[in-house]
Structures are given as C-alpha cells and as structure tokens.
Amino acid sequence: MQKIIRIAVVLTTCLLVGYLSGMVTRESITTWYPTIVKPTFNPPNWIFAPVWSILYIMMGVSGGMVWNRFEQDSENVKKAFTFFIIQLALNAAWTVIFFYFHNPFLALIEIILLWLLIFETYTQFKKIDKTAGMLLLPYLAWVSFAMVLNGSIWWLNR
Template identity: 45%
Template sequence: MFELYSPVKILASVATTLSFGYSSGLVTRTSVNTWYPTLIKPWFTPPNKLFPIAWSSLYLVMGIAAGIVWSHASKGNKLAATGLKHFAVQFGLNMLWSYLFFGLKSPGLGLIEVTALWFSIYKTWSVFTLVDPTAGWLMVPYLSWVSYATVLNASIWWLNR
C-alpha cells in the first residue's frame, strides 16, 4: 500500500518544533514572573497559564504540518521543499519574538517582529495548502493565534509607551 505521509518525518518534525519551542520559552521564564506583571495589559489578555498550553498545542500541529510537507518534499516535490524553507524562516522569527519581547523587554521591537512573523506564517500556510490541504489546515490555528498575539502585542505596546 502506498504511504502518503511518513510517520518518521512527522514524529521528527513534532519533536523538533516542540524542542525548539521549549528552548525559546526559556527566554520568557524570568520575565514572565518579573517584568511582564508590571506591564499594563488589555482586558483580553489571557491568564499566563494558558500560554504554555496554547504554544505546546501549536508546536504539535505545526510539527505535524511540517512532517506532512516533508513527506512530499522527500518524493521530489519542489514546492514542498520551498514550503519547508518558508517554515524554517517563520519558525526562526517565532523564536526571535520571545527574545525581543521578553528577553529585551521591548514590546515595540516585538510588535515589528510579530508583524513580520504573521506575514511569514501566511506565506508558509499558502504554500503548505498548495502542497497538501491537510498541512495547510493544520497551520490555521497557528496563524489565528499569531493574529491574536499581534493585536495583544500592539495593545501592550500602546498601553505602555
């Protein structure tokens, strides 16, 4: 029987996204308990305990999506290879945001960066959707969350300028 997706590639992608996501979270730990509570935040700010749950879930589905696209790329699909490059860029931007916002304690730099991140995720989503609609759909929660996070970041920047 023809195997469309490689479970090994999916598991490797999930492990990678969760590992890198965890490492970028290390930057936030100190600031979440010290600096972040001192900021004025909008009424729609979720409780801090929601963030690790949300991000872990998002890294999981992002990893599955990347593994699906990687399965296509390993069969010579050039668009899938392009999608993986876009995925790597957006993931790098994802990690950079934690450093800028929490590490440097800069909502302004975070806002500039999260805007670039949003466009990078959108590009990744559009290519993933062309490669495999399932992979595209798996990126929708991430794009939605970063849309919300962009508004939250902008609000925090505005309230604390």
C-alpha cells in the same frame, strides 16, 4: 526515511523551539511582565503553555506531512519548507525580543513579519497537502491575536 520518522523529526524540532522559548519567557513572566500595563483582554498566564504546546504539535505534524511529499514534489516542498523554517526562527525570535529584551515595539514589528511568513507557509503548504495547510490555521489565528495583544501592550506602555 519513513513517513512517521519525518513527522517525528519536525515535531521534535517544533517542540524544542517551544521549550527553549519557554525558558526565555520564564524569568520575565515573574519579574518584568507583571510590571507592565496589559489590556483587559490579556489572557491569564497559565493559558499560554497549553495553547503553544498544541500549536507546536500541529505545526510539527503539518511540516512532517509536507516533508513526506518530497519525492512527489521536491521543488515545492523545498520552497514551502524554507518558509516554514524562517517562520519558526521568527517565532523564537519574537520571544527573545519581547521577553528577554523587553521591547514590545520591536516585537510588534517582528510579529507582523512573523504573521506574513506564517501566512505564506500556510499558502505553500496548502498547495502540497490541504490538511497540512489547514493544521496551520489555528497557529495563524493565535498569532493574529498575539499581534493585537502585543500592539496593545506596546501602546499602553509607550
């Protein structure tokens, strides 16, 4: 498979996860979310879609870059991709837990696990391709912020 096709496959997968997560969020963002207490540092709603779009693109490119190293380092790529897939699933699960089930506490527990898996994915990717690893750092930073935001929302609404 050509390198561009691998990147395109992972990129499309990440954007699809983002799109489906957005669909889960849409209803709650106009019904439940406005009714809960949020901290003063809560960003405006419009910021989330462009930030997540950029992050999903960076994740997809990063994942594709690692997949492109399969022939040279198959065992490490398999291990790294396992973490990548798990963190991507956890990413989607957080949206369902927080926005569909309206459960900030369970979402907080889940996002801590998500952060750990993103960090491990970054660590594994960095061993295979330094640039691929670096592409995950903004994602790790944003999820760090989201974890603090999630924790604050839970605390303010308990």
